[in-house]
Amino acid sequence: MGVEEKLPAGVLLSTVEGLAGYMRKASLWPATFGLACCAIEMMTTGAPRYDAARFGMEVFRASPRQADLMIVAGRVSQKMAPVLRQIYDQMPNPKWVLAMGVCASSGGMFNNYAVVQGVDHVVPVDMYLPGCPPRPEMLLDAFLKLHEDIKAAKLGSNRKALEAEQEQAALEAAPTLEMKGLLR
Numbered sequence: 001m002g003v004e005e006k007l008p009a010g011v012l013l014s015t016v017e018g019l020a021g022y023m024r025k026a027s028l029w030p031a032t033f034g035l036a037c038c039a040i041e042m043m044t045t046g047a048p049r050y051d052a053a054r055f056g057m058e059v060f061r062a063s064p065r066q067a068d069l070m071i072v073a074g075r076v077s078q079k080m081a082p083v084l085r086q087i088y089d090q091m092p093n094p095k096w097v098l099a100m101g102v103c104a105s106s107g108g109m110f111n112n113y114a115v116v117q118g119v120d121h122v123v124p125v126d127m128y129l130p131g132c133p134p135r136p137e138m139l140l141d142a143f144l145k146l147h148e149d150i151k152a153a154k155l156g157s158n159r160k161a162l163e164a165e166q167e168q169a170a171l172e173a174a175p176t177l178e179m180k181g182l183l184r
């Protein structure tokens, strides 16, 4: 992601992490990208009544090259999936994805061949927001939770250590088939 990736673990990296996290979370710019009814709620969130400008997010960028947050607002059709992926690929790193509503998160009530059953089949999702549609207050809450994640993000060797730890935990986790209790 930059020079911070080259820093060794320690006080200096922790300080850079804190500074970078704070600046990144306070300067998120969403891409102008709406797919269905959820997009109306997303647009309302940017309007004066809800005022996403309070969080530095009022500028919905028309070019993916100037955006670092993709809000997938609505169901993703199979035909749209490659377009969505292309827009995601054109966004510069670091970037984040918010799946807004049940359709984007899991296909929702559209359990059919025409709709992607969760946008995480196409792009990595950082935050899932339930609801049909989620109200602007819910989207603002998702923004704030995403801000906290971005602020606490690890960089460089710290991130590599965290990824290794998560990978190990996943390898050691009990397979779903072997789980007892409410699942059976």
Ligand code: SF4
Residues within 6 Å of the ligand: 036, 037, 038, 073, 074, 075, 100, 101, 102, 103, 104, 108, 131, 132, 133, 134
């Ligand atoms: S979650 Fe509901 S409001 Fe959002 S795109 Fe799906 S059907 Fe429309």
